[in-house]
Amino acid sequence: KIREYKWRVEYMHWCPDGVDGVVMAINGNFPSPTIRALVGDTIYVHFTNNLPTEGVVIHWHGISQSGTPWADGTASISQCPINPGETFLYKFQVDKAGTYFYHGHYGMQRSAGLYGSLIVEDEKEPFHYDGEFNLLLSDWWHKSSNEQQIDLSSKPFRWIGEPQSLLMNGRGQFNCSLAAQFSKLGVPQCKLRGDEQYAPQILHVHPNKTYRLRVASSTALSSLNLAIGGHKMVVVEADGNYIQPFSVKNMDIYSGESYSILFNTDQDPSNNYWISINVRGREPKTPQGLTILNYIPHFASKIPNSPPPLPPLWNDYKYSKAFSNKIFGLNGWSPKSPTRQNRRILLLNTQNRIEGYIRWAINNVSLVFPTTPYLGSIKYGINNAFDTKSPPNTFSKNYNIMKPPINPNSTYGNGIYMLKFNTTVDVILQNANVLAENESEIHPWHLHGHNFWVLGYGDGKFVSKNVEKFNLKNPPLRNTVVVFPYGWTAVRFVANNPGVWAFHCHIEPHLHLGMGVVFAEGVHLVKNVPNEALTCGLRGKMLVKNKHK
Ligand SMILES: O=C1O[C@H]([C@@H](O)CO)C(O)=C1O
Numbered sequence: 184k185i186r187e188y189k190w191r192v193e194y195m196h197w198c199p200d201g202v203d204g205v206v207m208a209i210n211g212n213f214p215s216p217t218i219r220a221l222v223g224d225t226i227y228v229h230f231t232n233n234l235p236t237e238g239v240v241i242h243w244h245g246i247s248q249s250g251t252p253w254a255d256g257t258a259s260i261s262q263c264p265i266n267p268g269e270t271f272l273y274k275f276q277v278d279k280a281g282t283y284f285y286h287g288h289y290g291m292q293r294s295a296g297l298y299g300s301l302i303v304e305d306e307k308e309p310f311h312y313d314g315e316f317n318l319l320l321s322d323w324w325h326k327s328s329n330e331q332q333i334d335l336s337s338k339p340f341r342w343i344g345e346p347q348s349l350l351m352n353g354r355g356q357f358n359c360s361l362a363a364q365f366s367k368l369g370v371p372q373c374k375l376r377g378d379e380q381y382a383p384q385i386l387h388v389h390p391n392k393t394y395r396l397r398v399a400s401s402t403a404l405s406s407l408n409l410a411i412g413g414h415k416m417v418v419v420e421a422d423g424n425y426i427q428p429f430s431v432k433n434m435d436i437y438s439g440e441s442y443s444i445l446f447n448t449d450q451d452p453s454n455n456y457w458i459s460i461n462v463r464g465r466e467p468k469t470p471q472g473l474t475i476l477n478y479i480p481h482f483a484s485k486i487p488n489s490p491p492p493l494p495p496l497w498n499d500y501k502y503s504k505a506f507s508n509k510i511f512g513l514n515g516w517s518p519k520s521p522t523r524q525n526r527r528i529l530l531l532n533t534q535n536r537i538e539g540y541i542r543w544a545i546n547n548v549s550l551v552f553p554t555t556p557y558l559g560s561i562k563y564g565i566n567n568a569f570d571t572k573s574p575p576n577t578f579s580k581n582y583n584i585m586k587p588p589i590n591p592n593s594t595y596g597n598g599i600y601m602l603k604f605n606t607t608v609d610v611i612l613q614n615a616n617v618l619a620e621n622e623s624e625i626h627p628w629h630l631h632g633h634n635f636w637v638l639g640y641g642d643g644k645f646v647s648k649n650v651e652k653f654n655l656k657n658p659p660l661r662n663t664v665v666v667f668p669y670g671w672t673a674v675r676f677v678a679n680n681p682g683v684w685a686f687h688c689h690i691e692p693h694l695h696l697g698m699g700v701v702f703a704e705g706v707h708l709v710k711n712v713p714n715e716a717l718t719c720g721l722r723g724k725m726l727v728k729n730k731h732k
Pocket residue numbers: 342617624692693
């Protein structure tokens with residue numbers, strides 16, 4: 184079935200957390216509209232840019248874009264930014280059921296609020312439920328994304344700081360709390376009618392049923408922990424892949440990840456319950472995000488009679504690792520990983536300083552995007568559009584990941600990794616100490632155009648004997664995976680999707696500061712690239728020249 188949408192993106196005044204602000208909205212909605220489709224459907228989005236002075240693109244996070252790499256929505260990689268006043272047609276198939284989302288992928292447009300849910304349903308699933316909800320999680324700053332972007336590229340560097348609020352489906356509370364009576368912070372109780380833009384979206388449930396909660400995190404920065412007070416959660420899906428069900432009382436979710444959980448409404452039906460999100464992995468300076476699980480027929484306004492769930496300590500990484508290590512592919516539903524790899528790439532994640540500017544680098548290269556999208560320059564053989572020398576396959580064996588870099592300098596680069604078509608590639612993501620002593624941060628890495636198998640995580644520096652401990656039995660398939668502080672993460676994927684694909688830290692300011700790499704495979708097999716995708720930069724000039732010949 185074809186599902187067709189006409190969308191226009193524009194700036195709009197909105198009040199996501201009780202403080203007036205400006206969001207990037209689609210057709211007047213914040214968050215942007217939810218797409219619901221059935222597996223196998225083709226989506227047509229006629230996307231018009233009504234922003235007054237800036238380009239825009241939309242990335243369909245988790246969708247393989249098999250056969251349509253020009254619709255992946257990554258500026259400088261798969262297409263030219265759509266100019267103000269122009270319309271671009273995103274046409275792609277949703278070939279895999281799951282919980283997904285979409286978001287801006289140019290500059291800091293995700294932080295500006297350009298995101299929405301994309302849910303692909305399946306007729307056959309390995310579990311049952313009576314009803315479902317969807318929560319798209321995000322973090323929100325009172326400073327505009329434009330100013331954030333300027334801060335990050337200033338000398339001296341200005342860090343954007345922690346978000347002012349956490350949002351669920353675009354709703355949060357900054358100047359008041361839903362749970363003030365349980366809080367020691369002295370914030371007032373929110374007095375809400377329920378129709379405010381920042382009033383929480385309440386989840387209404389019937390007792391003694393099973394519900395599916397779909398959650399995805401579109402945060403710009405924050406790693407989160409989600410809990411439903413008094414209720415156990417059974418995790419059943421990760422990034423559009425069925426996983427071996429496991430039960431937890433709260434769960435971590437990193438930017439770029441999505442999950443489905445099942446919960447039973449088996450608690451005292453005369454009470455309501457909190458649903459909470461809290462910041463993990465960074466010293467929390469942002470109040471927890473809250474909404475209410477309301478047992479019908481009681482009033483939704485009835486405040487739960489116990490305090491919101493207590494999250495694990497923000498820096499309890501052992502706790503986070505235990506959660507990640509519970510995720511396995513579901514037998515019979517999850518495709519098996521190839522048993523061996525053709526190529527192994529080691530990627531060292533470092534924070535650096537180039538000419539006084541703070542940047543992130545991978546194997547000492549800090550990614551800057553070229554003006555001509557890679558897809559067009561490779562496909563049409565334009566060889567002066569980017570550095571055709573590949574970035575390093577590995578990093579120095581002597582690098583001490585436990586200390587700040589001895590030489591923090593790095594280089595800007597836009598070279599990419601050319602992968603042989605249909606080969607199996609292992610990537611080891613290696614974390615390290617940042618510029619300051621005794622600090623290493625969480626980085627959730629997201630791969631475009633593919634899922635990868637997560638073969639394992641480890642502490643410290645990766646050594647070749649770690650390969651013996653790789654999980655080849657039931658590794659989970661995902662499109663996003665966390666790299667823990669001072670640790671490494673190993674993933675495997677098959678380079679079988681003709682196109683050019685970003686692989687990057689999903690923390691938006693980190694990508695903006697160079698924390699990513701680009702893979703290209705089988706580009707000669709890409710057919711029918713619409714001219715509108717690539718009519719900018721040198722490819723644009725080439726088209727114009729040909730016309731006048
Ligand atoms: O990229 C980042 O910069 C700051 C800090 O490391 C320097 O101010 C921070 O917390 C980041 O995640």
